[in-house]
Ligand SMILES: Nc1ncnc2c1ncn2[C@@H]1O[C@H](COP(=O)(O)OP(=O)(O)OP(=O)(O)O)[C@@H](O)[C@H]1O
C-alpha cells in the first residue's frame with residue numbers, strides 16, 4: 147500500500163477539522179475526493195504534505211511503509227509526495243528555472259543521485275513544457291508572478307511532471323482552467339499515470355473526471371469520508387447535489 | 398543530514414574552484430555560457446550549508462606594529478614607516494589636529510560601547526622582506542591566506558582576467574597586471590605607491606571630494622590612513638579589465654584605515670570592485686575608510702563592493718565596526734558614477750555612498766543590499782546632491798533583517814536651485830525574517846526648485862509561511878528556501894554587480910541568513 151491513513155484527526159488552532167479519517171491508496175490508482183466547501187479536503191492535503199500549523203492530534207499517516215507524521219514537509223516531498231496547490235503562491239524574483247533546478251537537485255540529493263546536468267535539465271524542461279502546453283514566456287518568469295489563475299494551475303502540473311512524484315495530490319487543479327486547458331492538463335496527468343504512481347484528485351466537478359477517469363470516488367463531509375464508490379458516484383452527486391447525500395448518510 | 402555533512406567539508410575547496418571558474422569565465426568574456434554553467438547554482442546552494450563565519454581563520458604573519466594609541470608621534474611613525482614626503486605628513490597632521498577638535502558622533506539607530514581610540518594600533522604591516530622578485534619569495538603564510546580566500550596570486554597570474562591589488566593588513570603586498578594596464582596608461586596601484594610615483598595626481602585630487610573636515614571618521618582616516626588603492630583612467634580610455642581589490646583585516650586590534658582614490662578623465666571608463674573578508678576575532682575592530690571618486694566629462698565609474706567582515710557571533714560579541722565615507726563627484730558634464738554594494742558583514746555598519754552631481758546631465762546611481770542578522774546593526778543609504786542641470790539619480794535599496802538585528806535606510810536627496818529639471822527615483826524595500834528584527838526608513842528630501850521631480854517608494858514585506866511551505870513541498874529545505882527567496886528579492890541589485898561578485902554575493906546572502914528561521 148502506498149498511502150495508508152489510519153484514524154487521522156487534525157486540528158487547526160485547537161479546532162478539530164479532520165475527524166478520525168481513514169483513507170488508503172495503492173500504486174496505480176486514481177482517487178477522487180469531492181465534498182462541500184469547508185469540509186476539510188485541503189486540510190487533509192496539508193496534513194499529508196506536512197504543513198505547519200496543521201496539528202495531528204490522533205492517528206497515523208503511512209507512506210511507503212513509513213509513518214510520516216513527524217517528518218518535515220521537505221522530506222515528505224523528497225519521499226515522493228507532490229501537492230498541486232489550490233492557491234499557488236508567488237515568489238518574486240525567483241525564476242522558474244532556478245526554482246525547479248533547485249527542487250530537482252534537492253530531491254536527487256535526498257536519493258543519493260548526483261545533480262542533474264544543465265543539458266539534461268533543459269531537455270526535461272522542454273519535454274514537460276510540451277506535455278502541459280505551457281509557454282516559455284511563463285517558465286522564463288518568476289515563480290507564479292503575474293500568472294493568471296489558470297496559468298498558475300498549469301504551472302503546478304508542469305512542476306509535477308518535472309518532479310515525477312509517486313503520489314500526487316491535485317487540489318482543485320481544474321478550477322480556473324478554461325475548457326482547452328482542462329483537457330490539456332488532464333491529458334498531461336493521464337500521460338504520467340503508471341503502475342508505479344498514484345493520484346488523489348480533489349475536485350468539485352464531474353467534468354475533470356470525464357477526462358481523468360478515477361478508480362474510486364470519495365465524498366468528504368465534516369472532516370470524514372462519508373461515502374466511497376466508483377466513478378458513478380461522481381455522476382450521481384452532480385445530479386443530486388450534496389443535500390441528497392446529507393439525507394442519505396444521516397438517515 | 399549526513400550527506401550535507403560531506404558537502405560542508407569540501408565547500409572551502411569548492412569556493413576556490415568556483416572563483417577560479419569565474420575568473421576564467423570573465424577572462425573569456427563568455428558570460429552567457431558561464432551563466433548556464435551547471436555548477437553555478439548548485440555550488441552557491443551547497444556552500445550555504447555551513448553556519449559559522451567561513452573565513453574566520455587567523456593567519457600568523459609577522460607584523461610590524463605601531464605603538465598603541467594616537468598622538469602626533471603615532472602619525473609621524475606611520476608617515477616615516479611609509480617613507481612619505483613632507484607634504485603627506487603635513488596633510489596627516491592637519492587632519493589630526495582637526496580631529497582633536499571633533500566630538501564622536503552619536504547615531505540614533507546605532508548602539509555600541511564607546512571606542513577607546515588610544516587602545517587601537519594604527520599601523521601594522523606584514524614584515525617587509527627586501528625586494529620580492531617572484532611569488533616564491535612571498536611569505537608562505539601570506540600565500541596561504543590568499544589561498545584560503547580563494548584568490549591565490551598564482552591563479553590570478555595564470556588566468557590574468559582581473560587585475561588584483563591585494564591589501565593585507567593595511568599594506569599592499571603585491572600588485573599584478575600592471576603591464577596590461579600601463580599599456581593603456583591606466584594607473585592602478587596602492588595609495589602609498591601613488592604618493593611616491595604620482596605625487597602630482599594625488600596632491601591634485603586627494604581630499605577634494607571628502608575633505609578631512611567632512612566628519613569625525615573622515616578626519617581620523619586622513620590622519621592615520623594606512624594604505625588603499627589609487628586608480629587613474631586617462632582621457633578617452635576604457636579600462637579593458639575590471640579592477641579588483643581585496644582587503645583583509647588581519648592582525649588583532651588593528652584599526653583599518655584605507656583610502657581609495659579613483660579618477661576618470663574625460664571619456665574614461667572603469668569598473669572597480671572591492672571585496673573583503675576578515676578573520677574571526679573577539680574584540681571589536683574599527684574600520685574607517687574613505688573612498689573618493691571623480692568623473693570628468695563623459696566619464697563613467699562603476700564601483701562595486703561586497704562587504705563581509707566579521708559580524709560578531711550569535712550573542713552579538715565581537716565584530717567589525719565599519720564607519721566609511723564614500724563619495725563620488727560627477728564633476729564633468731554627462732558623467733556617471735554608480736555605487737553597488739552588498740553588505741552582509743560587520744557588527745555595525747555606517748555607510749552612505751553618495752554622489753555629488755555637479756556636471757550638467759550627470760547621473761548618480763546607488764544599488765544596495767544590506768543584510769543584518771543576530772545582533773548586527775546597519776545604518777546605510779545614499780545621498781544624492783543635485784547641482785547641475787538635468788541631473789538624474791536612482792536609489793534602489795533592499796534591506797533584509799533577521800534575528801534581533803536592526804537595519805536602517807537613511808537617504809538624502811537634495812536638489813539645489815540651479816539643478817533645473819533634475820530627477821530622482823528612490824525605492825527602499827525592507828524584508829523581515831521573524832519578528833524580533835527591525836527595519837527603519839529615513840528618507841530626507843530637499844527640493845529647491847520647481848522643475849525637478851523626486852519620487853520615493855517604500856515597501857516592507859515578510860517571507861511568508863506560504864512561500865516557505867511551497868518551497869518545502871517541492872523538496873527544498875527551509876534554509877535553502879530562504880536563500881532562494883532572499884536572492885530573488887535582491888535580484889534587481891545583484892544584477893548590477895559584475896558576474897564574479899554576483900555569485901559571491903548570492904552565497905553571502907544565504908550564509909548570512911543561516912539559522913535565522915526555525
Ligand atoms: N488556517 C486556518 N485557520 C482556521 N481555520 C481554518 C484554517 N484553514 C482551514 N480552516 C477551516 O477548516 C475548514 C476546512 O477547510 P478546508 O480548506 O480544508 O476546506 P475544503 O474542503 O478544502 O474547502 P473548499 O472546497 O472550499 O476548498 C474550514 O472551515 C476552514 O475555515
Ligand SMILES: [Mg+2]
Pocket residue numbers: 187188189232317
Ligand atoms: Mg480546498
